[in-house]
Amino acid sequence: MTEHVVAAIDGSSFSASVCDYAAWASRMLAAPLMFLHAVDNHPPTVEDPDLSGSLRLGARETLLNELAELDEKRARINREQGRLMLDEACRRAGDKGVSDARPRQRNGTLVDTLAEYESQTRLLVLGKRGENADQASGHLGSNLERVVRELRRPILMVPRTGFKTPENVMIAFDGSKTARKGVEMLAKSPLFQGVACHVVSVGADTAEHRMALAWAVDLLQQAGLHAEGTIRAGEVEATLHAFEADNNIDITVMGAYGHSRIRHFLVGSTTTSMLRNAHVPALILR
């Protein structure tokens, strides 16, 4: 099965940058581009409920018809809107030099739809928040975390700021198994060909750390990438953000959720926190 760059779009203000980054990734990876729009016709919230609590003659059949009618209307509008968005996305990708983008529309929630397409996905491009999310807060959209947890594919999370051709990439590296696997994956991928890769390790400047870092840099250089390593001391998140600002980083690369769900529930997760405060696109590797 062909593996696509899959870009999830909806009516949010993120869709334009999702579109641009997806087109870029599609060109770099030489993988076909697919725009995916999930039509969710069953929003969890119910409007205008009937609280009469009475059961009239044939209440069950009437209710089924009413609910079906409501969904039907909503679904038609959603689908039509989705088509327009997909057309627009394909046109935009065409301008960026990807002419054969495939639009796909599926019924269902975003998470389920993406899971369904997982086997055809090489890289998933996703906005930081969806159209229904509260724009004012630093929140991640309600879907992103679930998508990141559920999908075993690399995910490029894109903020609202416009597209800039990536020149500097920061790879957050902590020597863990996930991080090593991520570096190996990057070394094999053509995505960052011709881009400066900064492998950054946060922690004390010990021999052990330096060795791990050197391994990562070596591997990337062998693959023909411009890579250099840096070790910085300090608190993980703040240090990474500072490095990002100092070096004009265009994309951050990190491993996803190194810890168990229980630990995450109790102490929170660096991944979520990093994503929440990200101003540049983040590539999340599993």
Added chain:
Amino acid sequence: MIESFKQTWLSNLKADVLSGIVVALALIPEAIAFSIIAGVDPKVGLYASFAICVIIAFAGGRSGMISAATGAMALLMVTLVKEHGLEYLLAATLLTGVLQILAGYLRLADLMRFVSRSVVTGFVNALAILIFMAQLPELTGVTWHVYAMTAAGLAIIYGFPYLPRVGTSIPSPLVCILVLTAVYLATGMDIRTVGDMGELPDSLPVFLWPDVPLDLETLRIIFPYSLMLAVVGLLESMMTATIVDDLTDTPSDKNRECKGQGIANLGAGLLGGMAGCAMIGQSVINVKSGGRQRTSTLVAGIGLLLLVVFLSDFVSLIPMAALVAVMIMVSVGTFSWESIRDLRKHPMSTNMVMLATVAVTVFTHNLALGVFVGVLLAAMNFANKVGNILYIGSHEVEAGRAREYQVVGQVFFASCERFGAAFDFKESVDEVTIDLSRAHFWDISAVQALDRVVIKFRREGTRVNLVGLNEASATIVDRYAIHNDAEAVEKLMG
């Protein structure tokens, strides 16, 4: 984890809480009425409804479905309560819970696919009729006051929702109860009230172990009841889950629901409540009121307990006539009226299944028996229809010497007699060829029928050649996997 918690509990919070309260209010009269059907204090049904509702909110497999003390279950307990008392009912409830959990682990919910549409309709109709019939004792041998009150109650229930604004914001059954209670208090007429039917709870339920001897004798008494309760409870729960699945267009985990029902009944038994299951009417009300997530079920359970404990003095004053009106509404709302209209459209065999289910249930007061008969009839109908798909033709290959028979279609227990009768043993020929390559032998009956045919021909001195027997009998093996394999289906249905 937080995300999935949000998804399952908080995504529809406002509507869930509102509908939960509506359901709690609608549950009170039903729980009381069903306790009275079972012959126990209203307390037993109310505690059961609370416990089941709250536990199923966490343990159930179908979000937004309401489970509590139900009529279907109450009807099965009547003789147990009459002959052995409440403590045995509690013990039976616990055993029901255990059996249902077992059913969940054995994945018996998957058996629901053998329960046809007509059987489900019959079940629902029979349930409605039984609930209605259970109200009759309250309406016989009473003064005209009761009839007047019941009629007024029905008028309020069906008329109130048409009022502008207030009509759709306050549950009309509740208005019915409030108004009728007020009328009763104002006039002081001599009619029966809930207080006359038994003790109402004035405290929170407490944990208690049923006071029965733990021996084989007890098991012998309660097991038949528990088994029936478990079966009926799961049947109604699975049917209700399917209805809610359809209404909300979302999937559910039926086997988890089985286990959940079991856990809920264990909880109910330990808190002094009777066994219950999912409620079709209340679940419809919940969906209609906007309830979708587990929160609605939880709010309904807790709301019910709070209302009952703090309003027990008021609840005892509710005239039975008001409850009867509410239960008639439930019965009318449960009954599938379109099934009567469809009687003319549907084939006779389907109607027979539905009507037999209703008749057996109403006659025995046991929904499990009704469903059993319905499923059996439906299976026989099906076997009969498929058995008709069999054609046996023949032609002479060589005049007076050889004949070839062609068997096309399904040979199994229901059609093997026709198969055996299709051959002409009187014809005197040297050789007979039976081409089975387009036939399917589904069971041992079919193989034996073929054996008999071969032997009969041999006794007439005729040689028999069988062609394509291997292909034809490939369907005998139990696991003949042809799912989704177009080529295999093509070959099979050739």
